[in-house]
Amino acid sequence: MAYTVSPLASPFPVLPDIAGATPHAVRAGYKDWGRCDLTYVTLDEGTTVAGVFTRNLCCSSEVELGRANITQGHARALVVNAGNSNAFTGYRGREAVEQIMDQVAAHLGCAREQVFVSSTGVIGVPLPKDKAREGVAKALLAEPCSWKEAANTIATTDTFAKGATATAMIGDTKVTISAIIKGSGMIAPDMATMLGYIFTDAAVEPAFLQQCLSAANERTFSCITVDSDTSTSDTVLAFATGKAGNTPLASFESAGADAFAAAIHDVCLQLSHLVVRDGEGAQKFIAVSVTGAVSDESARKVGMAIANSPLVKTAIAGEDANWGRVVMAVGKAGEPADRDRLSIGFGGTWAAREGLPLADYDEAPVAAHLKGQDISIEVDLGLGDGAATVWTCDLTHGYISINADYRS
Amino acid sequence: MAYTVSPLASPFPVLPDIAGATPHAVRAGYKDWGRCDLTYVTLDEGTTVAGVFTRNLCCSSEVELGRANITQGHARALVVNAGNSNAFTGYRGREAVEQIMDQVAAHLGCAREQVFVSSTGVIGVPLPKDKAREGVAKALLAEPCSWKEAANTIATTDTFAKGATATAMIGDTKVTISAIIKGSGMIAPDMATMLGYIFTDAAVEPAFLQQCLSAANERTFSCITVDSDTSTSDTVLAFATGKAGNTPLASFESAGADAFAAAIHDVCLQLSHLVVRDGEGAQKFIAVSVTGAVSDESARKVGMAIANSPLVKTAIAGEDANWGRVVMAVGKAGEPADRDRLSIGFGGTWAAREGLPLADYDEAPVAAHLKGQDISIEVDLGLGDGAATVWTCDLTHGYISINADYRS
Structure with a gap:
């Protein structure tokens, strides 16, 4: 194949034979x-x-x-x-x-x-x-x-x-x-x-x-x-x-x-x-964990709204802890959410808690986390027990090159 | 402002005073x-x-x-x-x-x-x-x-x-x-x-x-x-x-x-x-016209699914008459659609009619249309009288540069 191997590629495992x-x-x-x-x-x-x-x-x-x-x-x-x-x-x-x-x-x-x-x-x-x-x-x-x-x-x-x-x-x-x-x-x-x-x-x-x-x-x-x-x-x-x-x-x-x-x-x-x-143009693997939703399915929908947001995905590509874009994506999901109970973190460090940016927010560990290949975004809606994790990759120039520069 | 003026910019019109x-x-x-x-x-x-x-x-x-x-x-x-x-x-x-x-x-x-x-x-x-x-x-x-x-x-x-x-x-x-x-x-x-x-x-x-x-x-x-x-x-x-x-x-x-x-x-x-x-990175203005839907609102939803599809938007950026991606976007909208009644065109030229690629499809006028700045995509669902037009721009390297390369 003519494609450059994804930087996130995993080696093929030893797969046992299956009788029958x-x-x-x-x-x-x-x-x-x-x-x-x-x-x-x-x-x-x-x-x-x-x-x-x-x-x-x-x-x-x-x-x-x-x-x-x-x-x-x-x-x-x-x-x-x-x-x-x-x-x-x-x-x-x-x-x-x-x-x-x-x-x-x-x-x-x-x-x-x-x-x-x-x-x-x-x-x-x-x-x-x-x-x-x-x-x-x-x-x-x-x-x-x-x-x-x-x-x-x-x-x-x-x-x-x-x-x-x-x-x-x-x-x-x-x-x-x-x-x-x-x-x-x-x-x-x-x-x-x-x-x-x-x-x-x-x-x-x-x-x-x-x-x-x-x-x-x-x-x-x-x-x-x-x-x-x-x-x-x-x-x-x-x-x-x-x-x-x-x-x-x-x-x-x-x-x-x-x-x-x-x-x-x-x-x-x-x-x-x-x-x-193996996502097109992917440079980073992103896990979005949503907790505190009114149901698991609601948590999944909020997670997918974040994972599908071009602005969130480009922010991660740019190694930018842009939690404002995550707020936006939560809000547009259309699922129950309360701005004043919302908490957002990256790599286990909260950037905003219960609707307010943290006064003593230390960006250093977040910046270090975002330089890695495996990124996590944590969102707590503060409403209930619903939880879900969804996965996506970042949105990069590679995606545009593969899908726009190539002509059928 | 430090931003390059959009190639799709319009001059500011003469706006009359409004008494009061x-x-x-x-x-x-x-x-x-x-x-x-x-x-x-x-x-x-x-x-x-x-x-x-x-x-x-x-x-x-x-x-x-x-x-x-x-x-x-x-x-x-x-x-x-x-x-x-x-x-x-x-x-x-x-x-x-x-x-x-x-x-x-x-x-x-x-x-x-x-x-x-x-x-x-x-x-x-x-x-x-x-x-x-x-x-x-x-x-x-x-x-x-x-x-x-x-x-x-x-x-x-x-x-x-x-x-x-x-x-x-x-x-x-x-x-x-x-x-x-x-x-x-x-x-x-x-x-x-x-x-x-x-x-x-x-x-x-x-x-x-x-x-x-x-x-x-x-x-x-x-x-x-x-x-x-x-x-x-x-x-x-x-x-x-x-x-x-x-x-x-x-x-x-x-x-x-x-x-x-x-x-x-x-x-x-x-x-x-x-x-x-003035869409970020926009090089082309795209009108998506959907007809034959079961209702106007259904037509609008199908149109938005197309207009929001990264694959459709990158295809237009690449001046590629990729109607297969339009089919995909119609199908994922979740609105009533029948693959075998679906017709898709670009700039007024049908590429597929009623579920089949046109045998005598002439790509020349479509290719010429896609080289322009104002692009139209026509979709007929063949189901009813619902119609809507939605507008978007293409998805380009410019979008990624603005949103990923920039750090907050």
């Missing part, structure tokens, strides 16, 4: 590039599936079909196309997705609803059916690849491969989660398209898997923002092969369910942070 | 600068007033008191402080505003509720009472100044002075409107603070003046955005001195009411566009 989930990577040639661009993961019979999808109303056919297919709860394969998002391509785009579902289902002898397809890349160009057909044909015969190869193959404008892992004990059985994700903001003419895939050998009923994923999503993927823009293709899928042999988890009543849910949350948190760390 | 409204400009010295920074406009007895204020919940005392004072419907004076927004300053800030109200009211022999105060500039520092007292004392004795001087005096980070005028016939009586505004986005550590003041010699009952201003606001000030951030001090006030001698307008039943309302709308439209034309 086997990745493959081939080159379909969706773009004029030499790299693999079609990822194919086979899933053994009995694999359950859950998913969360973009709320963007102009979503792709992949999202529409994925959302429909998830309801039957089982999966046998995942196909991810990179280089073409197939979004805004009407019936022709939909036909290409259905062709892939049929081709894989025929090969595996499964229902087509058990084949999940994602696409990421250029918008408005129908996924070429001939390239997809040949690519899938190659994939069906390919040798397995590593999770890192799979992570590189689903990527488009990412500047580093992203993966995460966790384990949990279910009774005496250790279960493992390995996961990959792509997403870094958007580069013309591509769409951001956050695509995340979580694989575990745990045995989990589909409804409970969905419950775990949805709950984790609320506190992780729904709490990150790079530029406030929402892709038409955002998708996170979780697959549970059941090969670990634990007693299947059916609800939070099941033994080990809490540990499993915590591990899913942990992996989602890692993945979501990796996306922010 | 007399501007003065003096130097209170709120900042260490040589220029005038306190504007004082006296209003003859019988002047009615209306106002619209920021929805930001962390608003300044000026906004709180202005909102309360507007209810009695009459005004005798306006005081605008530049260089200190007095926002987030608690009871000390409030006392400073009340002191100004009392000082002016004592001099004019009017109720303090008839004295309107605005402040713009640095946040978190209480307006210094001594400087305010001396400044107001000077203003009470000052010679009148021109509207252009007043426009320069209310400005902070603006790169050019902004004014607008219009006339209307009420029966046989010609009434005149002269108006000034400041605002250009925000520069650390200042707040954007759009402050607009409209003066007319028409005789207008307060309730009808409010009706005209609120209606105009919905289609003008509420339809502009520079960076999606909302100031804690935004205020637009309209004053009607009644000196033209027309039969007072009491409602849309009054003869000439339509013409007057149209003139108020015209002035608000001019003023709102001037603010966008």
Whole structure:
């Protein structure tokens, strides 16, 4: 890739194999590039599936079909196309997705609803059916690849491969989660398209898997923002092969369910942070912690208003403890807030307490904190017990260069 | 001012005198600068007033008191402080505003509720009472100044002075409107603070003046955005001195009411566009026209989602007809939209119709349009009769330089 690696990049972790989930990577040639661009993961019979999808109303056919297919709860394969998002391509785009579902289902002898397809890349160009057909044909015969190869193959404008892992004990059985994700903001003419895939050998009923994923999503993927823009293709899928042999988890009543849910949350948190760390032009990773809100959801909305404020994000880029901009962002969130109870801090040092700038405010520790790469902003609304943390990156010349200087 | 004049700047128009409204400009010295920074406009007895204020919940005392004072419907004076927004300053800030109200009211022999105060500039520092007292004392004795001087005096980070005028016939009586505004986005550590003041010699009952201003606001000030951030001090006030001698307008039943309302709308439209034309780093003025929405308000929300999208704004900066980003912004607005009915164009040329890229799309006229300074984006949702136009500017390196490179 031609992109400079993000200064916030993390090394790819050692991702354990997951029994029953086997990745493959081939080159379909969706773009004029030499790299693999079609990822194919086979899933053994009995694999359950859950998913969360973009709320963007102009979503792709992949999202529409994925959302429909998830309801039957089982999966046998995942196909991810990179280089073409197939979004805004009407019936022709939909036909290409259905062709892939049929081709894989025929090969595996499964229902087509058990084949999940994602696409990421250029918008408005129908996924070429001939390239997809040949690519899938190659994939069906390919040798397995590593999770890192799979992570590189689903990527488009990412500047580093992203993966995460966790384990949990279910009774005496250790279960493992390995996961990959792509997403870094958007580069013309591509769409951001956050695509995340979580694989575990745990045995989990589909409804409970969905419950775990949805709950984790609320506190992780729904709490990150790079530029406030929402892709038409955002998708996170979780697959549970059941090969670990634990007693299947059916609800939070099941033994080990809490540990499993915590591990899913942990992996989602890692993945979501990796996306922010590859935010376009990002130089700093910012955590915004809001406490004292009337509810957790209210705290999240206030946090997102701060994290999406161009003025807050440019202030952090400029290493400027501009708490006035944070006040502004709190106020525009539209959530319950009282100017005279509001407190704002950076890196654990309060700059303003209960509506007034601190008389003895010592800017030195704050200035030192803002020179670092990992920045925290603390906001206490002083109203209730609601709390949330959201994550974003700063807004820099790099973002403008990537998105304005580049011509599609 | 040290700021480079916006390439989109308009020359200051010839603003007619308004009988009964007399501007003065003096130097209170709120900042260490040589220029005038306190504007004082006296209003003859019988002047009615209306106002619209920021929805930001962390608003300044000026906004709180202005909102309360507007209810009695009459005004005798306006005081605008530049260089200190007095926002987030608690009871000390409030006392400073009340002191100004009392000082002016004592001099004019009017109720303090008839004295309107605005402040713009640095946040978190209480307006210094001594400087305010001396400044107001000077203003009470000052010679009148021109509207252009007043426009320069209310400005902070603006790169050019902004004014607008219009006339209307009420029966046989010609009434005149002269108006000034400041605002250009925000520069650390200042707040954007759009402050607009409209003066007319028409005789207008307060309730009808409010009706005209609120209606105009919905289609003008509420339809502009520079960076999606909302100031804690935004205020637009309209004053009607009644000196033209027309039969007072009491409602849309009054003869000439339509013409007057149209003139108020015209002035608000001019003023709102001037603010966008001074948007930080702006190189292009962008009109986003949304048609076919389920309602006008829905169209406005879709338009604002597009106008606030960093990806759309950087694409325009890059002169890139990236309609995929417009699709994304439509979808994330959360308003009713159907991907397969959506049409998108630039400068009057459709790039996509009813959910599909145009097969015979000729990019040449679009490319030529995007090279200009005045850009239009057309979106048809294909659902209903709702329509709205909103205005913004592009997002450039200039915005980042102003807001990140500068340190407070």
